[in-house]
Amino acid sequence: MRDNVDSMKSRHAIEGRFRQRVAVVSGGAAGIGRAVVEELCREGAAVGFLDVSEAGTAVAEELGAAGHRVAFLRGDVRDRAFCAAAVEEVLGRFGRIDFLVNNAFSFTSKGLDVTHADWERVFQAGPEAFALLAQLVAPAMRAQGGGGIVNVSSISAFIAQPNRWTYNAAKGAVNTLTKCMALDLAPYGIRVNSVSPGWIWTQEVDKAAGGDRTRWEPVWGQYHMLERCGEPVEVAAAILFLLSEDASFITGADLAVDGGYRSLGSEGIGKTSSFAGSK
Template sequence: MQGLKDKVAIVSGGSTLIGAAVARAFVAQGTRVVVADIDQEGGRALAAELGEAARFVTTDVADDAAIEACVDDTLKAFGRIDFLVNVAALYADQGPLSPRADWEKAFAVNLFGAAMFLNACRPHMAPGSAVVNFGSTSASVAQAGRWTYPASKAAVLQLTRSAALDLAGAGIRVNAVSPGWTWSGILDQISGGDRDRVERVARPFHMLGRIGDPAEVADAVLFLCSGHARFITGTNLAVDGGYTALGPEQALSPITELLS
């Protein structure tokens, strides 16, 4: 893709399955990457896999000092910041039973972390730089038993629009991606590693009849950072296999049933 070679990207949550896919995709295009995550073992392993083009910085996005330290480390190591990808997320959600502490944790990571990382990077980003926030299909639909995560992701999408407007004059584009069900750490965890089971459950909710792969989300992220997306800002790109467009009738045909 155009405009990625010899650039520098920070990927928060870079040790996750999706974050790691984004990091790998950047490196494959000649971008140097800082993997920012609280998972030290996973982050160091990924940086070692990617070689000299990547480094790992232990970063808790709920800690402003840690974010500033990551930005400083990036500048010392690579001398610039061109792209910020806010993947880091917290899924703690007990729906209507969620205590205040869960709300505060969800927003501290999912929303405040993205906003503070952007604020820390912004002074060092030149015209042509780009930010990609991670929204979610959960941000635009009702899902039983889920309150804190969808609410925080809806706020991320509004942050994306507001930041895109205020940073346009500086030549910084800000967009979001909203994955549908994608093979990720949380799905791996709750399914016991049974991807086939996840596929069976998710199939009716996606026009394409399957869940997404981390690499497919990474492709969308890189497109939004690349020169091919130079006239795109303030938008939310659904990378969801048709999940958002599929209404409650799914692939059924109730009108046909009424006519029969």
């Protein structure tokens, strides 16, 4: 399994599934968003990615040096003027927009202690920014005869977790928003879907592990049938599938990219259960 992931990560040649295509990705400087930017580039797309972090500069330089068409737009997706200017910039530079991947989100996780400012942050960076970017790219997609949008949700949209009112409610909203967007944009040939990852080893998870993956992956891996956490490139592969022509009859759907997390019941992977059925 890991061998497959490693070979996915080391593919560099431009393979061309998305040649002549242009994508906008939010939160493309790190983690899942960065993997999406890299995979789209590798498949021949031009990519404009938005991120509040300066780390995006190095990502864009690296991809540009490898011959990819890429633009880094630095700013916060909660800033409506920035989003509008960023979409204009991508259109100006690359001439069209075929895909949008709404990925940047706030990890603000609060429960009984939640404040108004917390709600504002998580919903503005989440569902509101997802909707705004879709509104901004839709006219270009519509004029071109179609497009694809993928919203990054989470297993957290479907379950209760401790002290997660904000994050889980915002992810739940993303899934409902995805269905509403899919309905309203279908007449224009724009398909809208979401992906719901399980635990993916990115900087946020690494921070929670105190940088000790060897210690924590065996613990958190048990939440998944595959007994490991996922890699950003595995989520990117699912997103690219949903954007591609292979998914031409898929819209309004959510694709679990969670190693079996959501299909498990309270018994987990069964290691603590002695009942194995009748013989």
